[in-house]
Amino acid sequence: MSIVALKNAVAGMVAKGKSKVSSAQTPLLRNDEVLDGGNYGAATAVDRESGLFGGKHLGDGEGDSGKGGILGKIDPRMMSDLIIGLSDGLTVPFALTAGLSSLGDAKLVITGGFAELISGSISMGLGGYLGAQSESDYYRSEVKQEKRKFYNNTQLINHEIEDILLEINPSFSDETIVSFIKDLQRDPELMVDFIIKFGRGLEEPAENRQLVSALTIGGGYFVGGFIPLFPYFFVQQVGTGLLLSIILMAATLFWFGFFKTQVSMNESCTLNKKCSEGVQMMAVGGIAAASAWFFVKLLG
Numbered sequence: 565m566s567i568v569a570l571k572n573a574v575a576g577m578v579a580k581g582k583s584k585v586s587s588a589q590t591p592l593l594r595n596d597e598v599l600d601g602g603n604y605g606a607a608t609a610v611d612r613e614s615g616l617f618g619g620k621h622l623g624d625g626e627g628d629s630g631k632g633g634i635l636g637k638i639d640p641r642m643m644s645d646l647i648i649g650l651s652d653g654l655t656v657p658f659a660l661t662a663g664l665s666s667l668g669d670a671k672l673v674i675t676g677g678f679a680e681l682i683s684g685s686i687s688m689g690l691g692g693y694l695g696a697q698s699e700s701d702y703y704r705s706e707v708k709q710e711k712r713k714f715y716n717n718t719q720l721i722n723h724e725i726e727d728i729l730l731e732i733n734p735s736f737s738d739e740t741i742v743s744f745i746k747d748l749q750r751d752p753e754l755m756v757d758f759i760i761k762f763g764r765g766l767e768e769p770a771e772n773r774q775l776v777s778a779l780t781i782g783g784g785y786f787v788g789g790f791i792p793l794f795p796y797f798f799v800q801q802v803g804t805g806l807l808l809s810i811i812l813m814a815a816t817l818f819w820f821g822f823f824k825t826q827v828s829m830n831e832s833c834t835l836n837k838k839c840s841e842g843v844q845m846m847a848v849g850g851i852a853a854a855s856a857w858f859f860v861k862l863l864g
Contacts, residue, residue, distance in 0.1 A: 639770075645692055645777050647824055649784020652688060654820060655849045657681055657789030658813050661796070663856030665806040670796050673805065677793040681786060689782025696777040700769045703760075710756045718749075721759070728763045791816055810853070814846055821845030 660680050664673040713721045722745050729741050748755045760766050770776070795808035821842035825833055 641773070642776060642780055643827060645780040646784045647827070648692075649688055649781040650788040650820060651824075652684070653785035653788025654791065654813070654817055654845075655852050656684060658792040658809070658849055659852040659856040661792050661809060662806060662853035663860035665796075665802050665809075666857050666861035668802050670799065670802040670805055673796050673802060674793065677789075677796070681789045681793065684789060685782045685786040688785040689778040692781035693774045693778035696769065696774040700773060703766055703769055706760055706764055706766060707756060710759050711752070715752075721755070724759060724763060725755070728759065732762070788820075806857075810850075813849060813853070817845040817849045818842035 657677060657680055661673050661677045664676045667673075710721070713724075725745050725748065726741050729736050729744065748758060760768075792809045792813050795812060796802070796805040799805040799808065819842065821844060822838045824845075825838045825841040829837070
């Protein structure tokens with residue numbers, strides 16, 4: 565693998581679309597030669613199409629446009645939050661409404677179900693907000709720590725980058741690694757981004773990540789929890805409402821498990837796996853609802 569390809573690959577991932585000024589190729593250093601961290605000029609120009617890392621395009625992620633259809637363009641974090649909200653919303657309120665239905669009062673089911681639905685949505689949304697806030701705080705802390713390392717001990721951060729490169733591809737030559745580090749040193753921000761992304765495995769959270777996470781998880785919980793409650797608005801007999809709720813939730817849980825697996829595993833997922841996950845979701849929701857109905861009936 566060529567040195568230029570290595571430089572292009574990493575720069576194309578961490579530069580985030582920044583325009584870079586071309587620089588001449590620098591001479592290689594010996595292993596025992598100290599790298600100069602004081603020359604912070606413009607970084608090497610990048611060509612994302614030609615950059616290869618161990619035979620793979622680093623830019624070929626799951627979220628690249630043109631791959632995976634519409635779902636491939638959705639932020640994976642947002643999709644994860646939505647699945648979390650829907651999963652809890654489809655099981656917990658369903659179990660609650662089934663349990664309350666054993667008391668024989670449809671109005672009680674609706675009132676109790678709505679109370680749980682609203683409080684649960686708020687609780688889940690706050691949990692998502694706090695989780696995203698912690699994620700952002702941790703990311704900023706790691707960036708701050710790496711920047712401190714860069715300016716206080718350049719040699720230490722050089723060894724850190726060397727370890728990352730050797731982990732990616734143990735076949736990289738000493739000359740390739742040294743030349744890459746020298747070019748990367750020209751842009752401190754690029755150097756820190758490289759370590760954070762490939763060494764720590766962290767992605768910079770979006771500016772509005774906390775609010776989006778809270779709304780996605782809370783909204784998913786509310787939508788999922790309203791489905792089992794819906795039939796009780798149109799029946800007078802609570803037993804009829806429970807039966808319709810069970811039928812509606814059986815179909816909903818199956819298709820939720822089916823499409824959740826499709827989103828999670830993409831093209832590598834077989835039809836049998838999707839159906840298996842759908843049946844598993846039905847079983848989980850059914851066991852929770854049956855348990856709630858039985859114990860409420862027993863206590864009532």
